[in-house]
Amino acid sequence: MYDVMLDEANLWFHEYEPPLRRRKIEEAPPSPVEDLYFSDEEDMSPEEREKYRLQVVESCGFDVDFFKHTFNGIMPSGCCPYDTLFAKAGLHCYNLEKGKNLQFKTVVKVNAEIGSLYNSYSTSEVMDPVNNSLHTFQTLVTDAGKMNKARLILVTKICRLKPQVPGIGDANGRWDFDAIDDFYKGDMPDWPPNGACTKGDKLLQFYEVKESELRDNEWISLYAEAALFSEWHSDMSAYTPFEMKKVVVQTKEDVDSSMKLKSSNAIFYMTFKVREGPDCRGIVRKTSDGRTGHMRLEARCWIDK
Structure with a gap:
């Protein structure tokens, strides 16, 4: 332990x-x-x-x-x-x-x-x-x-x-924060100006997630939930499922476009609509130190009235 x-x-x-x-x-x-x-x-x-x-x-x-x-x-x-x-x-x-x-x-x-x-x-x-x-x-x-x-x-x-034998299993709780790239440290980004997140913009390393990918990766809505929770701090069951409108991923990882969505270190820019509620914009920064069971999500949200 x-x-x-x-x-x-x-x-x-x-x-x-x-x-x-x-x-x-x-x-x-x-x-x-x-x-x-x-x-x-x-x-x-x-x-x-x-x-x-x-x-x-x-x-x-x-x-x-x-x-x-x-x-x-x-x-x-x-x-x-x-x-x-x-x-x-x-x-x-x-x-x-x-x-x-x-x-x-x-x-x-x-x-x-x-x-x-x-x-x-x-x-x-x-x-x-x-x-x-x-x-x-x-x-x-x-x-x-x-x-x-x-x-x-x-x-x-x-x-x-849960392991069948007590004490056996993946349980390495210590993080190696030095393993995280400096690109993902410091202040969270602000919401980008209109047009800054464009599909296929290799210079800015942005990738717009396709609608088919949104359907096949329902877990993306969890990031939107984390973003909204950062403002509301309440039970989300009455407001889900969200209508995911647009998701753009920014990552330094050199992988094919189709794999950027599952990068270990990435920034997600999302627009979504809450069920029977407002439109929202959320940013989630996801990082990992490469160790089993380790993931960090940092979230912020804007609720558009």
């Missing part, structure tokens, strides 16, 4: 800011919040501490019981809209890496770790459309707050099917 606190320190070192929002818990934890944060007890007993440690190590934080005196540790939590979005993002990362098309069904449970950053350990039910089989999916995603004009930054660290 990797050191979560060290990973958070690395995020701080790379100038991340803590979330400015406060997470809304929709379901009560197994024990009153007052008991958790304001107990007169100074610490867990040695027996509780060892039990907690083993559960964290063996499950990578996904299957941890409620411990009354776990201050700022991993604990069971209700599922909020952040967790649902993060679970979808983790599954998307897994699908891209594994060449799969697993479909998100529902979040089964969430373990939360709330410190300088918010870590969501979610367990979800997903379906493989090849044979309609159901699977248990686990992902650890960090809400890295706001910075560089991004209104939402989510960082995936673990994306995996």
Whole structure:
């Protein structure tokens, strides 16, 4: 099991800011919040501490019981809209890496770790459309707050099917931020002037996604959802599916045009319409350090009245 606190320190070192929002818990934890944060007890007993440690190590934080005196540790939590979005993002990362098309069904449970950053350990039910089989999916995603004009930054660290044997599976949570190209660092881009994103503009490295590609890659709407969520911070189920109007990809990766859509490092410029709602423009910057289960999405959005 990797050191979560060290990973958070690395995020701080790379100038991340803590979330400015406060997470809304929709379901009560197994024990009153007052008991958790304001107990007169100074610490867990040695027996509780060892039990907690083993559960964290063996499950990578996904299957941890409620411990009354776990201050700022991993604990069971209700599922909020952040967790649902993060679970979808983790599954998307897994699908891209594994060449799969697993479909998100529902979040089964969430373990939360709330410190300088918010870590969501979610367990979800997903379906493989090849044979309609159901699977248990686990992902650890960090809400890295706001910075560089991004209104939402989510960082995936673990994306995996739940292993049959405890402690076995892809679980390398430490990011190598130095591996990200400087082109994708710094401030998020502003919305480009009319005509700046043109199809086939090799000089600016823009590629306009074809309508057929939009139909065949429904996951693109997840990026639009992340962009809109960065402004609304609410459940998106009432506003989806979106009508994707135009998507332009910008990437430095030297790949065929048809593969730019799935580049590990790219910037997506999207125009879309919310169901029974306004037209929107969103930018999502997607990056990865090349390690399994690692994807970062930075999002911003403009809502056109």
